[in-house]
Amino acid sequence: MDYSQFGAMLPELIILGLFFIVFLFDTFSNEGGKKLLTPVTTVLFGLATVAIWLIPSCGDTVFGGMYVDDSACKAMKAILNVGVFIVLLQSAKWVESDEVAIRKGEFYELLLVTLFGMYLMISARHFLLFIIGLESASLPLAAMVAFNKKHYESHEAAVKYILTAVFSSAILLTGLSFVYAFSGGSLYFDDIRAELSSGSTPGLLICALAFMIAGIGFKLSLVPFHLWTADVYQGAPTAITAYLSVISKGAAAFAFFVIFVQAFGTLYSAAWEWMMYAVIIVTITIGNLFAIRQKNMKRFMAFSSISQAGYIMLGVMTESALGLGSMMFYIFVYVVSNLAVFSVISAIENKTGKVGMDDYDGLHKTNPWLSFAMTLAMFSLAGIPPFAGFFSKILIFTSVTASDSMALYMLVLVALINTIISLYYYLLVVKAIWINPGEARIESFRSAFSERLALWLCVGGIVFFGLVSGIYQFCVESAATLV
Amino acid sequence: MFSNFLIWFVIVPVIMMAGLACCGNSNMKAIRTVMVVCSTVLLGMAIWLVCEFLDMRAAGDTSEMLFTGSWMWYEPLNIHLAVGVDGISVLMLLLSAIIVFAGTFASWKIDPLPKNFFLWFALLSTGVFGFFISIDMFTMFMFYEVALIPMYLLIGVWGTGRKEYSAMKLTLMLMGGSAFLMLGLLGIYWHSVPAGGVPTWNILEIAHNSAIAPSWQNLLFCFTFVGFGVLGAMFPFHTWSPDGHACAPTAVSMLHAGVLMKLGGYGCFRIAIYLLPSAAQELAWIFIILTGISIVYGAFSACVQTDLKYINAYSSVSHCGMVLFAILMLNRTAMTGGILQMLSHGLMTALFFALIGMIYGRTHTRDIRQMGGLMKIMPYLGVCYMIAGFASLGLPGMSGFVAEMTIFFGAFENGDMFHRVFVIAATCAIVITAVYILRVVGKLILGPVQDDHHLTLTDATWWERFSTATLIVCLAGIGFFPNWINETIQHSFTPIINALNMAI
Amino acid sequence: MDSVANIILYFVVALCIAVFSVMTVTSRKILRAATYLLFVLIGTAVFYFQLGYQFLGAVQIAVYAGGIMVLFVFSILLTRRPDDKAPLLASHRRALGIGLSLSGLVLLLLALFFMPLVDGLSLSECLESGMSIDMATIGKAFVGTDRFQYLLPFEAISVLLLACIIGGVTVARKR
């Protein structure tokens, strides 16, 4: 019993520590003190982010192989942390609004716990820990989705979210129980890998894999496990939507890679690759097809993020360090791009309560900077150079085609063709902002400092992440420690 | 890195953007100053580059690319920022610089949002210049797309007519092309590596030790050629061109038809043919058919259009088809012609679109049925339009003639019946071109004045005169003294021809 | 499966589980459904006991039958209306449900029957050969940090539960 092993879990401990600070502060401070909660939390979290970037990964495997802290995991956590920091910045205004202010402590607490859960997902090398991480990441989120008490949509979204989440965790557990049957009695990834490396693939294992893809695919909103996404994104408070769309997705994608490549990577018949092949194609396509018609920005972003998840999952198909690195880079770029969009959406929503795409008509006349940021973000999401999204897309395509397989080549073709559809609807937003005639429906306003800071961070990321190759290099090098 | 001269072709437009960003939103004076200074600098740089290039060639430097430089960018995938120019890219840079220069003047009074217009315009220029200096496929592709996307906003915001539809169509179709292109490039990247080597994006390295299996070559050739062909307005992927051009503002049409469509031809040449020579030998016939159709088809379509811009857009389809057609003939003379045609078409179409823009700015219509006798009202523009028309129909002394003749004579070098038939079909286009050009000239410039309101209109302003005169001088320059271009580019074909010969 | 008592017990419990599961999802009164669920849960607990996991069975009864069922009953009573009776389902929806669940059933059963790992060990053999799972073992496993010891998940789930409490409170309270 070596409790010093907890020392290896520095990122988790930092988050937990922060959680307790917020918890205690929220519980015991008076009214005046509560005013400080938001800035204090944000600043502390910023410091934590910096700390997580700075502290070296010890590369240890602790708790008998249950938890790993290699540089890939740490890089992923650091990336997520940046995203969460931006989310905190952009939500600061909303949190302070009358409706929510009374519950802001809970907001931060739940946020931190879900982040903690995601860390566990990332670092877990044992299915039990993974499941606990997954549940910690998703259950409190349900409470957060229901945060806007005055909005009916928020409740409906929460109900849809929690019921689907429980259903998917039931499926996941069932799948896992079948995996257990083949695992040789151990749920450690490396044991399963060793156990599965020989022999054929029986039907039960295929069912298990399908159920696991479905279970984790729920978090990633892969089609056809995605149907909750749009409603939840639309109904949830914008900050939560942003959080759901990038952070929770990023963590799940990483975990997906770890599980399938580490635990099932040696599977004889590559069964899950084919499943993912189909799922990715369907995900990208269906996500795009739905996104075309959307008129509500948040709902629109939901479908956009579904199809982006398909692109992220391309990284899984590579099963290589290059692919993981590209995927992490993709996630990072996706984080900044998507959060840039959500920063704009939430800034506008906080000010005017408008989230319809039509409301953005002629935005450039009143809010040029927001329009500019939105345009860049849309270009980045669509994969237009010189913005970061282009690089992340191309790099992930490149890593996918690295294997000499015609099937993957065709997969990339499908993905590329889908980029055209996605370009179409991203441009619809650009069109609304710049081209659509008529008077602007949103008056000119100056957004809060925190929102602007968030936006600047995102725009900086969009512009520089692609041009500065060091980040990609960092991702690939980190990924190399895992695969 | 900054000591390399070429890289400044990208840096200057970036500086231009930065400068514009610092200008006030409607401070036209500042904006114009920045634009004029930077585009003049670019033009100067391009001219200097040509001179220097010719000097170096004259001094006996026969390496394939000059001014090369290569800096590691994305190490894990061996992506470099690699630059270098041969005779062709030098000329393309010159062409781009000329048209950016002329375009600046052509959009002297752009409205609304002048600053944003020039920002996207500068971004587009960055892409174009970057494309021509790159010898790394990745950066090349990146700049290619950089050049495409500003189009959407430029057309969508500052265009006329069905601009949203056209802008979207143009963007999506071009991006569709670039999707195929990307796939082709990826295939080349991964399959060109010789056993035990490191895959590379560098065009020269790939060309020198390519190991792409023939079956892959065929697939990749189709992908890359179609990808670039879409931008080169190859039949049946040309339909973005009429709508796009019709709705675009003047300077954008100029830049798009003048330079951007050249990216397609250049890319086909530099990547599809050069890197995949055996597939080029094997599959050229498919694309010869398509481009042959483009040439005749575009010309015939132009004959019945009534919108000036549509006429020119279809004429571009025809002329750009000629470029690809020439390149596909796979011999030195025809390729020379193809390059000449790129230059010629670039200048000529830019001139056309500039003039159309100026006429439209005065009469507020582009329908030739509603105009007439402009020669009387605005003689300068009328004369320029006729000159552009003559250049287009291949009047000797203008660049078009030189280019077309070189193409025909080069294409005829292929002795088999298939090529012959298509060459002769292509030559027919010169007659059809004459028909539609003269039809327009007859209705628009000559003849009686159709609309009395037009009688009060004024002739060109100084910046318009300047812009058009620049282009006309260039057109005539090439038309009178074509051989220096021949000399500039003659070495550039040697590696390609060698590769093609080895592939047989 | 050697002992007759075990076999009889199995059949009784299995039948009970199967029947009550189906009744849970078909009964039109929600409260009755909850009650049938309770029977299913208890049946499962009996299986646990039979399979030699007494602690697990106890937890099943305590947490599920005791805790969760109470929650259910409370919430049913809270949300029930006087005329509360599940309306008849549209038949197509029901057919869809049956089709789906049957397809799942068939798939899983097929998969199970084609499972290559089935060996001939009987329950009693397993019980004999297996490690003894007494409280001490379980307790040690829960505070150990080595392989097959579960301190970390234990701590983690405590955080999860805490979070769920906070979340539940946040959601449920009026403001």
Added chain:
Amino acid sequence: MGTTLPILILAIPFAMFLILGIGGVKMSRKLAGILGICANGTLAVLAYIVAFTYFFSGDAAFILDGVRQQVQIFDVTWLAFTERMVVNIGFLLDPICAMMLVVITTISFMVHLYSWGYMEHEPGFQRYYAFLSLFTFSMLGLVVATNIFQMYIFWELVGVSSYLLIGFFYKLPSAVAASKKAFIVTRFADLFMLIGILVLSYYVSHTPADGPLGGASAFNFLMLNSNPGNVLASTVGATFMGGSVLTWAMIFIFVGGMGKSAMMPLHIWLPDAMEGPTPVSALIHAATMVVAGVYLVARFFPVFCIVPDSLTFITVVGAITAFYAAVVACAQIDIKRILAFSTISQIAFMMVALGCAYNEPVEGVHYSGLGYMAGMFHLFTHAMFKALLFLGAGCLIHAVHSNNYTEMGGLRKYMPICHITFLIGCLAIAGIWPFSGFFSKDEMLAAMFSRHWFWGAWMTMVAGLTAFYMFRMYYMVFWWEENPKYRESGHKPHDAPWQMSLPLIILALVSCVAGFIPFGEFVTFNGEPYHIHIEPSVAATSLTVAVAAIALATVMYAKKNPLPSKIKNLWPGLWTAANRRFYWDEIYQFITHRFIFNIICRGIAWFDRHIIDGTMDAMATVTQWCSVRIKGMQSGSIQTYVIWYFIGAVLLAAVTWICIL
């Protein structure tokens, strides 16, 4: 001779074009006119010096052992296609070139002078002079071409100048239409010429070169003409559709000439081209540009001779055209049109003459190259008297403001100078001794008879028709009945000012004496002098026919009488058909407008919009449609979501399992 003079000959008109074209707007009319006339005068003097030097200096470079040499004064590379296909721009001096220099500069000078009076009040006077200079430049470039490609370049340029000048009155839709038609028809013909050049140069450049000129460009005339046997052997060997490749190539090249020279069936542009200012018609459409086709055949004569089929083709085309144009000319009332058809007919004469010539001595033929010499001779004389006639017609139009002779009549009293000179022109073209036309026509007919009696007889008949319609016009204009309008309106027709009359007089003098020039001493097919002598039988026949035709015309038209209308009513259909030029225009109109424009062009445009573009749009529509169709998936009900979820999972498993099995 140095290169200075030849370069100047090309440079002066081009410089004038630039000066007048760019600076013209700022110039006064007078300055522009004087500049243009002076420049052209200088040009003419230079051309005379060159021609004089060439013919009379006796320089060994020009005449060696009594044989006139072809000399490339200079020849610089302009554009290199391949190693063997190099386009040069140069100056080839030989007898026909020298002759053409004289003709072009003379007529051009006359026209410049004449235009000063004729165009005095027209707007765009400066522009007009600029275009004239451009034309002069192009035409000179054409005749001095050292290679077929240079010829092609200037060939196109003269087309453009012609276009510009025909459309000079750009406000008139008819002028614009005529200019367009002229350009497009000739352009169409040039297309064949281009194909011919393509074929020819391909085979030539792929033949191993030998001989002194072997290394020359495949386009080079000297090379092609001097050792045709060697270089062209391969082209003669290769066959295509029953003829040797060379035959096809030469016929194609000749089609280019047909277009420019308005041979049937590409003649339709020339009558319309009369919409241009009359001096332009005189210069371009009578004297110089339209004979470019003849010049081309003459230039390539040795090569044509290798493939006699092509010469036969030329003869047949010429013969048909000559007759056709003559018949049509009899039924026109527009004097310029009559002159235009007369031009077509006369050029066809030259073509037939060239087609009837031989390159080598032939048994039974007195002088094998007679047709060549005679054709060139007629080119020369025709240029002079036809320019005279056109300029005279210009004076008439200037005086009565109408093109139709129905508006004229009895003008001999009012316009004596014009009358006399016009009569001289008519006599010349009718072939009456001692006017120049007699001599050249006589030689041509002799050549034709020597080839085959049929051609001779046929063309003699055409000559008779020529005399008839010319005098018909002459009488209708100057005799017949005085138009009563002259008396009623105070404005009486009168002779033109000196600028216009002077050229008439000069040209009339030239037409009188030009026949006595010993043309054979200067221009023959092989450079060796030939002494012209009149073939008595031929001369007698043709003279008789001409006089008879004139007599007939006198009977019919000298005084107002009902005879013409009686004859007209005898075959009204024939008269109408001839008047309508045998419906060639309508046929063309039908083909181009109905078929090509309405069916092909519109069809393609429709196809493009609806099929091609429609497909692209359909992709978008289908995507949208799919998007709408699948929206039911997202029904809002959790249960639907879960059903999809479960179906997805089960299907994934089942399908994969089945696949793996």
Added chain:
Amino acid sequence: MLWYLVPSVIMFAAGVYGFCTRKNMIALLISLELMLNSADLNFVVFNRFLFPGSMEGMVFTLFAIAIAAAETAIAIAIIINIYRAVGNTDINSVKQMKF
């Protein structure tokens, strides 16, 4: 061993059926409990029959029960919330956001 899995699979299928057909949200939750319970039973059965020497499956089930409890708690809280907002717990009353 399969004998023990059959009731588990039936439970699972019944859960799916219930989830797809019931109208009341709490009934949905009850169906979900069935499914979760089935997974738990699988773990235990596999542990006992295949890997009697370890207790990984049992421990997993223990944790799974706890997780199920947490899920149920949150879900019920949210359902009660909905009940407050809408006035009933009919699943058809929460399908306003769609397409």
